[in-house]
Amino acid sequence: MPTLYIANKNYSSWSLRPWLLLTELGIGFDEILLPFGEKDFSAVSPTAKVPCLVDGDIRVWDSLSIIEYLAESHPSVWPADKAARAFARSASAEMHSGFGAIRSLCSMNCGLRIKLNATPAALLAEWARMDALWREGLERFGGPFLAGSKFSAADAFFAPIAFRAQTYAPELSNQSRAYIDTLLGLKGMQSWYQAALAEPWRDDEHEKEALEAGEILADFRQSR
Structure with a gap:
């Protein structure tokens, strides 16, 4: 194993x-x-x-x-359909190498809810691209997952974005919000989230990123 x-x-x-x-x-x-x-x-x-x-x-x-x-x-791991598989791989590669503004300005911190101090144009553009990418996959392949009816690697690649959307509440289409809800509702995501809240550790660098991002509206993590 x-x-x-x-x-x-x-x-x-x-x-x-x-x-x-x-x-x-x-x-x-x-x-x-x-x-x-x-x-x-x-x-x-x-x-x-x-x-x-x-x-x-x-x-x-x-x-x-x-x-x-x-x-x-x-x-x-990848969709069986050739077109869906090509889309899933392309979307995953784009996520793997791109979306630098979201990564840097909206770092993952599952237990927090944050109101951003600012939303620069680069960040808004990347959330718009994310929204368009998700809508394309959902419309072309029927959902509820990004490349069809079954969970695949593409959904795993965007799972951290679902947690980021939960933390920072960006403006997204109803289709994309439904997709986020689908990801957050997965048994594995719920298990990861509960474990994240229960962790006793705090990392100074990641905590600093959250504080610099904006106002902490809520912290659902257990006390240290």
Whole structure:
């Protein structure tokens, strides 16, 4: 059984992607959580970053590489339909390499609700692109997931955005909000969220990002 190394569930958007995919597809794995600031990721990953999947003698790092590795043994990782699969891969690659303003100005912090101090044009443009991308997938392939009726890697890639939307409440279409609700309602997402709220750790860098982003309206995490 492979082992997936991840970081704090409250902050680590990159860790969420392969974790959710494995969980929702029922692929067995062991989880080892290494808190930010308390553990040296270089002990498990050549980039000193997580997630990292260890499967026997094979070590796979970076969320996109992990998902493609899993797809070699589990065809359900990507949609069966060729057009849906092409869209899912393109959308996932765009998410993996883009949306820098959302990443930097709306960092993942599952337990918080934040009113942004400012919404620069670059951020608004990226939320608009996100909305258009989701609507395209939902309209073309019928939903409720991004590339059709079944959960796939594409949904795993956008799962951290669902938590960000919950935290920052951007303006989105009704279709996109329904998609966010679909993701947040997944059993795996609910499990991740409850674990994130229960974590005792706070990472100074991530907490600083939240404070600089705007006004903290609510903090649902347990007391330290």
